[in-house]
Amino acid sequence: MEAQAQQAEKEDDFIYPIFYQYPPYFTLQPVKETQQKQRLLWKDLILRYCRHHRVFVVSAEDAEDFPLFHNPAINRRLTREFKVLLLDDLVRQGSALWSDRAQRAALVLWRAIPEWAELIYRWARGCGFEDSVVTVDEMQSGMYVTGTELEGLHREVLVRAVRNLEQQGKAKLFKGALGDDEGVKFFTQA
Amino acid sequence: MGQLISKKPRLEINEADRAVLTLKSQARKLEQQRQRIQGNVDREMAIAASLVAQGKKDRALLALKRKKLQEGQLAKLDAYLLNVEEMLGNLELTKNQQRLMAALKQGNTAMKEMQQAMPLEEVEKLMQDSADAREYEQNLRQLLGESLNPEEAEAAEAELHQLEQQLLDEHVLEMPRVPSGKAAAAAPAAKQEQPAAAVAAAAGVGGGAEEGGQQLEAPLAELPSVPTTKVQPPKEAAEAAAEEEAREPERVLVEA
Structure with missing residues (x-):
């Protein structure tokens, strides 16, 4: 119970970017340039979120429902493909590691x-x-x-x-x- | 030495390290076990309480007995843990002692080596050498000093005499002119002194006025040799000085 309360408290002082409230950002954009921008924003958000909450493992599975990838306020969540794409971006820049071959979860290195x-x-x-x-x-x-x-x-x-x-x-x-x-x-x- | 030569330092794990690791692992396991048993104790206690509430005394007693048993185990575990921790502490201490011993030994060897580098005979020889060098230098200087032969030394001395004589002659030649020059210089000097003294007196600076008085004494002393033409100005100056002296104590009093 206490841990949950602490979690909620922490949740409060994390400042979400404005785009987190816009539904389009939860859908992979078809236009290449827009998509690049979108992925960049998400990538930074993931790193910031993990650093703030000291989270190391980010799951791409739908069942796990990683809190960041689901915004109940606007009823939007990322698809598994989008999550894998984002985590793969992080892996490519050296800020994350896939925990397994199936790419079910990634280890986010918010500190190198x-x-x-x-x-x-x-x-x-x-x-x-x-x-x-x-x-x-x-x-x-x-x-x-x-x-x-x-x-x-x-x-x-x-x-x-x-x-x-x-x-x-x-x-x-x-x-x-x-x-x-x-x-x-x-x-x-x- | 080997570490200095090989670029990558050897990361050695010795028996002591393994022993520490084993002990620490054991400590962790004991801690886990302790927590588990503590949980059991709490559970038995709760069971006993609920059984008593239900009026099942026999079973409550059994639960309490089990609890006692667990508590006994807990005490033993605590003792083990303490033991392990003591052992770890001792290991650490011994390791430090070893390191300290090694450091002392190293220091000792280094000192010995340094001492060996300067054996007594060599120091003696060094001192002898420097004494020899000094002696040699003294001899050298003597030799060099005597390197002028007597005639040359005499010639040099003669030259010195000649120079001295020359200087003396020049002095003698200037002599006659001295009195008139001095008198001429003294008269204006005396005249000039007068206003200076007056100014000093007006300023009322004790030290300055006294100085003025002293300066006046010199021309006064010379007066007899100069023809008796102008006595007045010095006299006035003398009077001023006397006045000054008379006022002196007053001022000292005021200052005090």
């Missing part, structure tokens, strides 16, 4: 992976985790991330960011014995 990596490394340094091991779970929901930007970070995004740090020689993802969680060891920068 290197940015996440930088954020994680700064957090680890701040907590004194250099040369220490932190579990992936701890980085998502442990007491050290409470109230930080990392809280609730999507696992896939987190793993990709750690892989980015791995390339920089700042961290390593590893698995322990059978049944153990995944861990990340942070290194002091050479």
